[in-house]
Each structure stands twice: as C-alpha cells, then as structure tokens.
Amino acid sequence: MSKNPNNHLVIMAGGIGSRFWPLSSEERPKQFLDILGCGKTLIQLTYERFKDLVPAENVWVVTSEEYAALVSEQLPEVRDERILREPCRRNTAPCICYVSWHIKKINPRANVVVTPSDHLVADIPAFHKAVADAMEFSAETDAIVTLGIKPTAPETGYGYIKADLSIASSRKKNIYRVDNFTEKPDLETAKQYIAIPSYLWNSGIFVWNISTIVNAFRVYQSKMSRQFERLLPVYDTPAEAEAIAKCYAECESISVDYAILEKAEEIFVYPVSFGWSDLGTWGSLRTQLPTDSYGNAAVGAQIDFHETYNCMVHTPGLKRVVVQGLDGYVVVEKDGTLLICKLSEEQRIKLFH
C-alpha cells in the first residue's frame, strides 16, 4: 500500500505503565523503554510499524506535557506541532477528541488509525495488511473499526469484543459488526470466550475517517466535542496550551470505549492475527520473548540459569547474573533498584514502589 497523503496516525503515549517497575517509572514509563532489549523503545517500534502506511508528517503523538521531550528525543521524525501535550490525565476519550478536531482542522478528508504506544506486534507483514485493509474500509464508509485479535489463550487481562459473525460488512467480507464489548473476564469466562470464534481481544487499535469520529463525538459526547471544536481557531497557535489546559480541566475522565464505542451504531471489528500483546505484565513479556528450553526469558546482562524455570529476568543494568533454583519469578534491575517477585503475584508490583 502506498502512503496515502490522507492517512494519519495517532500514537497515544500518555500511560504510566506502573506494572513494569522498577524498569518503568513515572519519569520514564514503559513506552519509552527498551523493554525487549532490542535497542529500540516500544514507542519507536510502534512508529516503525506504521512507517510504510502513513507519511511522517501525518504522525501525531498525544502525550502528557512531561513526556513531550521524551517523544521528541525518541521520534525525531515527528514534527513538534504534531506532539499534542495533555495537561492532565483524562483517559482516552478526551485524548482522541482533541487530536481528532486538530486533525480535522488540517485535513477534513483524513483517514486515521489510532494506536497505543506500548504494545507488541510480532508479525509486521500481517499487521500491515490488517491496518491497510481497515483503513481502506474506513476511507469508504462511516465505520468505526476496531482491530480484534484472535485469542490464543484465555487471557483475563484483556477486554473482549464479541463480533456478530452472521453479518459481514458488504464491502469487506471479513469485517464484522460488533455485538458487544465486555470487561476483563474471570478465568472461567475467558475459557468459554476463547472456545467461541466470535470473541476477540480488544487491541485498542482503532481506524476511522475523521468525519466519522468527529460526528460520533458530536452525537455521543456532545459537551466534550463542543469544548474541543470551540478551540479550532487556537490549534497550532501560541494560545493552544493555555486553552487546552482550561478545556482538559473541565473534561470528564473517560475511555473512548465507554464514551463512544459502546454507544455508537456503526462499530465494526476486524478479526486479525499478528502476534499481538499489550505487554501489560512481566509475565506477558516472558511469553513474547524467546525462552530457553526451561521457559526462561532473559534481557540484559550475562545471565546464567541453574535449576531455574519459567522466569523473566530483565537486568541490563547489571554485568553478570546467576539465578539458581527459582520457578516462575521475575527478576528486574534498573538503576540500582532490584525486584524479585513471583510472576503469580506481579499485579502487586505497583504497590511495591
């Protein structure tokens, strides 16, 4: 697919990723870290995944003020005026409303893909094809398209989308209407879900044309929409920051899933498979990295395992690590801080800071 000049990319990069402590910190959250030990940070990998689909000048990053310098440093190709600075955290709906009105001012014919900045994709060609297909569809319709990942395990950490497989879109036979969105299920429910082909993981990757999403905000979040529409004259002017500060302070903190997706009619899901993970936990990183024959994944120092199984060791700040007799632990070192924790208890990591 050639880079259509109407194609825009929005990278949402305001998260704080506290479950990856001590590697991540509020000063430098997960998306700005080389979690995989590959020499590139997650936001850099995210940017690269879209490089062949979206012109560099159409790449937008919405982040908090404090991370804007990190974005500039790690994505030098992104123009400074495309880095939108959120003055406070308000979840994804205000973020998408803000950037959408901004894009609409610049190009009312824009066709947009929105992505988190801190996820992992293993199969890049399959990813390209999926995004290109979805953008082709959204360019020609009023559809709000979500990419739904075909589940590979009964994950309890993901939201699920139920596709209505009986009604394929007329234009793209493999894009389906959404039946409903569901919360993160318990293990029993997750096991039932993955036995049914219509249940898909909600990837948080959305595709739409700019009129569609702006209209959806007008209809389903009319107050929020008016607040950002009113600011059209100040976008890309010195008055933007102050106006946005005031506007954000008044915004409800709400996710785009609640604010729009669960309310709108024309919601579609595109079932895809491209080795996706939200890398939400050390345990999910372990399953994404190459492991030795005992299930151990290692990033960093010279790491020797003895009688050790199913561990995730991430210690690039150390020179040498010897681990004996652990099963199912995460060991992380960063800047002189060491964490040793059972993977089964890792949801508590954010409490350890």
Add this chain to the structure above:
Amino acid sequence: MSKNPNNHLVIMAGGIGSRFWPLSSEERPKQFLDILGCGKTLIQLTYERFKDLVPAENVWVVTSEEYAALVSEQLPEVRDERILREPCRRNTAPCICYVSWHIKKINPRANVVVTPSDHLVADIPAFHKAVADAMEFSAETDAIVTLGIKPTAPETGYGYIKADLSIASSRKKNIYRVDNFTEKPDLETAKQYIAIPSYLWNSGIFVWNISTIVNAFRVYQSKMSRQFERLLPVYDTPAEAEAIAKCYAECESISVDYAILEKAEEIFVYPVSFGWSDLGTWGSLRTQLPTDSYGNAAVGAQIDFHETYNCMVHTPGLKRVVVQGLDGYVVVEKDGTLLICKLSEEQRIKLFH
C-alpha cells in the same frame, strides 16, 4: 589484663573465601570485606578484638603477597615488617612455622595467640577473658591450647575437638586435655556430638608460648622446621623474600591440625562460649546477623521483604531492593554482579563464578 609486652598476635589472612562470591573475589577475599555491613571488614574486627590484649607492635599478619597491600590499607597500625608475605599457598602449618621462627628471633619469650582473620565473635568481653586465660596458661606451661567452642547446633561444617573432661589441667581447672580431633561430621554424627559435653567446635584459635610451638615443629615437622630455622639470619633483611620464595616452594601443603595438633602430646582445649562463627557460608552469616521476625537478614540497600522467609540479602551496591515470595534464599549483589541461590544449594556457589 594489661598488655604484656611478650604477648604476640598472629592473624592468618591468606584465605580466598570463594563461598562468598560475588561479594568476595580472589582479588578481595572475605576477610577484607565488610561482610556484616557494620563499616569494618572482618580483618579489622579481628584486629580490634585483640587490641586490649596485645601491643600493636606485636601484631603479625601472615598473608599472600597479593593481599599485603590490602592488609596495610585496612590495618595501618600494623608495622610493615610484621606483615609476612607468603609466596604461595601452603595451608596453615608452613604459615605458623614461618611466623613462629620469625617471632622467636625477635623475642624468645613471646607468648602467642594465632587466629583466623575472617571469623565472627559476638561477645567481646567473653572473648577477652578466654584469650587472656589461655595466654596466662600457655605462658606458664608447655601447653598447646586450642579454643574449643561449646556447640550451639549440630554443625556439619566444623571440625570437632573431643576434650577429656576427666583430666583438667592442674593449674587451670577449666582447661582440658584433648582426646582427639575429628573431621567435619555428617548430620547424624553431629547430632550425637552435640549431645555430649566433651565435643567442641575447633575454632582455629591457638595459644602457645614461642618455645612450645617451635619445639613442636622441631619434633613433629623436623624438615619444615629446619627450613625456617635456617632462615633466621635473613628475617627482616632484604634477602627474606627471595629466601622464603625458595623455602615455600619446597614446603608440603599441610594444616597445622594435621602437622602438629593431632601428633603432639601436650594439647589442651579451653571450652569457651563467645558467639563464634567461622562465617563459612551465607547461611551462617544469616544466623549471626539480626533477623526480622520472619528470619530474614539484610545488609545494604533499602530492602523490603514481602512474604519472604529465612533469606540472606546482601546488596550494599544497590539503592533499593524488593523481594517477594522467597523462602531460604541468598540474594547478593556486588559491583554489578547479582546472585540468587537457595541457601540449601550454597555449597555450589564457588562453581558459579
């Protein structure tokens, strides 16, 4: 006890302590490290224990050439000509033979206590009394006196001394003849030993007057004794190093226990109790340090334990450590090297280097 000008102290400081890796290394073995996290190294603590018993000018340290600079640095009060440099490792008999002939040259009336450099003593007043008593006894007799520690646990890592409790020395009622020395026992044997009052741990602390030990070498290690006696004229001259290099190369590598104690007649043991440990392993350090109510001992960084029991954490090189869900492990960091190992497997640590 005043410092008798005939009292001499010999600190044996040639060991390499490989079981404390990665804290210890061949470049800086255990005796030169602040194992306890108290601000002083083990050899400094050893020196201080004898400060009130032996004049500073009578303190001798026998060490290998490579550690002489560390000794000077850590014990600036010890005169350089009292630091005897061993050109190669030959166990304790040549070490004691060498320093004994050296001392005899300087003071034929010397009364000597010999100690390892890397052990721990908790009760210093009790220690003072024990050494003073033993030295008083050895000054007046031809006795070779060992300090025998009253066992507190069925230790399999220590050699045992069996005292003949029926025959107390006539001068000091609580110093006894030795029945025999035994190797490190297995657990069953150790349990039997500690049920019998006559079994004591061999502390490796010896007390004798200089004539007694020199005569014992003459009788039981005549060849070795002659080799060091022959060098009397070169001690404290520029020719000493070369002569000792040649002499050591020809020496048998043998412990003083085998070479003298198990052969000689006039061997006594003084049963003592002063909170002694040879600090041979991380596990033994754990039992010597203050622990929290879950049995965890910590030296170093700000260390937080969660659901963690019976662990030894030694991480002064780190700023912060969080340990969750470990039972019976050692966690050590030094200069960017991290070791995590079950305490029950710690005898393998020396294989991990």
